[in-house]
Amino acid sequence: MIVGGGFAGLNAAQALRRAPVQITLVDRRNFHLFQPLLYQVATGGLSPANIAAPLRGILRRQRNVQVLLGEVVDFDPAARTVILNDGQLEYDMLLVAAGVQPSYFGKEEWEPLAPGLKTIEDATEIRRRIFVAFEAAERETDPEKRKALLTFVIVGGGPTGVELAGALAEIARYTLRREFRTIDPAEAKLVLVEMADSILGTFPEPLRQKATQSLERLGVTVRTKTSVAEIQPGEVVLRTADGARSVLPARTVLWSAGVKATPLAERLAERTGAERDKAGRIVIQPDLSIQGRPEIMVLGDMSHCRGAEGKPLPGLAPVAIQQGRYAARAIRQRLRGQKPPPFRYRDLGIMATIGRSAAVAVLWGWKLSGFVAWVLWLFIHLMQLVMFQNRLLVFVQWAFLYFTFNRSARLITGGGGGKAEAQESPPKPPQS
């Protein structure tokens, strides 16, 4: 039984292709989502389907897998059953890879004001907010309100925050250029807020510097050593490391400051006595199983797995993929009566893109930046997409984006039946 069809769950299922096992893959979605490109859906560059691949389609030829659409809500390890919101399923061996969700560090009331980016629905909602803000600014006559509509705050300077900020800068500077009659979208103020000394804390120093410079060249204000003290409709209160507070009127706030395990991890820990870390992730053994529960393995972002230097492995696609493949190998070894060796993560590197023609990357031990890193970023992400059709569609859209700056997927959909509401209070009409 595999819970979750993300990188870990899908790779585990695929690597068990020739194993003498019957696999049930349960996911509450009918598709595998390529999360590293989700920010491009949120910024109108790609359509949701371009980065999603139907799980049934991927696994159709693998006869030992049954894919089920269902929402797992609890576990009963004694009875070896997984409990869905509408039934239950039995297992012999359980792999749980249910991922993470945005964490607001106890300020959950900020969620509606500052959405995070983990699902397709998150992405289309963020897309709606970004483009509605420009639309409302075009109709706003009060200069103060207009300024707030054109101020975008991104909280959290990790790869997702940096990529969102870069894409937003491109939208404001290039995509929307000449499309408005009252406002100049290039006047939009983009603020990237990061609590630590520097953005991209997981990258080595020269690359952090390079990324900051690239963002600033695109017009993004990078505010490090700054945290969010409060979020209210229409404003964000920032606090610097020395305690000074400042109020920033801003209508659009995006959250990429951190993640935590889903409530499912809490259930699993309760039922198995497993330890959880501060982010709610389940602390696992070197063979990815839960202590005292060798038949339950936890994979991917949901797990807290110590790497070679004793630090927990980061929540990256390569970690999840390698864990999924390891789990499959470990199951095959156990079926042969062998004891699996501990999981070892082979570090493939990290990368982040900053708008067009710029990226930073650590690959094979090399530090790369600028155009070379960007081309590598494009190539690696394109090749990682699951279906060939999606590779082609993404390639076509990237080519158009590069040459025409157009973002054809910038639709305002959902959110109160497509009404042009600007989040909280409606904008005033212009004098026509």
Added chain:
Amino acid sequence: MIVGGGFAGLNAAQALRRAPVQITLVDRRNFHLFQPLLYQVATGGLSPANIAAPLRGILRRQRNVQVLLGEVVDFDPAARTVILNDGQLEYDMLLVAAGVQPSYFGKEEWEPLAPGLKTIEDATEIRRRIFVAFEAAERETDPEKRKALLTFVIVGGGPTGVELAGALAEIARYTLRREFRTIDPAEAKLVLVEMADSILGTFPEPLRQKATQSLERLGVTVRTKTSVAEIQPGEVVLRTADGARSVLPARTVLWSAGVKATPLAERLAERTGAERDKAGRIVIQPDLSIQGRPEIMVLGDMSHCRGAEGKPLPGLAPVAIQQGRYAARAIRQRLRGQKPPPFRYRDLGIMATIGRSAAVAVLWGWKLSGFVAWVLWLFIHLMQLVMFQNRLLVFVQWAFLYFTFNRSARLITGGGGGKAEAQESPPKPPQS
């Protein structure tokens, strides 16, 4: 002032490119939607963005147009203002082209049970229902309930109903083939219900026959002279012309039986004293204006415009496009002090596709069917898409669909946060 960025409104704006006028185009969406392909979004063949083009992007170079996102709710013809839900806008000349919505002929309570297909949100909701039904059937153990989950009823045998039925048949027979382990999607029962003697009533007799045969070959049951007496969760009550009733257990019902003007038409008629037809459309003069209100023209599906033989023109894209261009020409003539000649519709033909490799069409007076009609259908629809990028993306996806049968955009999104609920009561789990 143009209300609505559909075929009529957009073409009117574009045809006024060189006129000495200032144009404001108001739409509650930020995109022009190519509605003839909306059924392909509803059936997972295309992504919403592929058939939508941002209005600002289309009109960016036309300096005499300002595009505004806003929802028009009323009019004040005496003050020459359009009233939005959050303000008002003044006009000298008003073109209203706000389209239609599904009509349930007084049974509005059926709407949540049998959604119509007019917006992107409708399309993604229908897509969700279709694919959730197959997913729920895979997990359903009760054969009766499973049968109801695999029964799809399409109400209304016009082009949209025929196209939906054809696409559904392809999904069941080809796309989902071998993807399930418990059910055989090909056993899905597809019923197309039409009140009249024949489907595609606007087509000449031999083509109606051909379309019926094509649908039946795909496994669709075509029930003519049959109407819907009642829709309940999980079942549809059908009534034949002789009054006999039969109950059809079906979980998924799609509505394409008719349209009516939006509430905006009612407002406009109230304020101007204009006559409305049974479908709520505004009866207009030969110059497309409202009687006694030469400064207000009504265009597209929203208008009831008599054709050459005295019959009202159908709600087709070519009618709306020609009316939009006529309105622009009439405005230019009036500015020169000329009286515009009456609008005349040049009939370009009608067409409908029935799954792969089959279509029916009346073009340039010729009656076409089969593969030739289908290729023409593909070509004409591809060329009508507004942006070149979308043409290329749609072409790539059609090519993949043709050769691989895969529908890459078949995502289940929305609807209660992605939960696998099967509309009303949840399915039981299988014994695993």
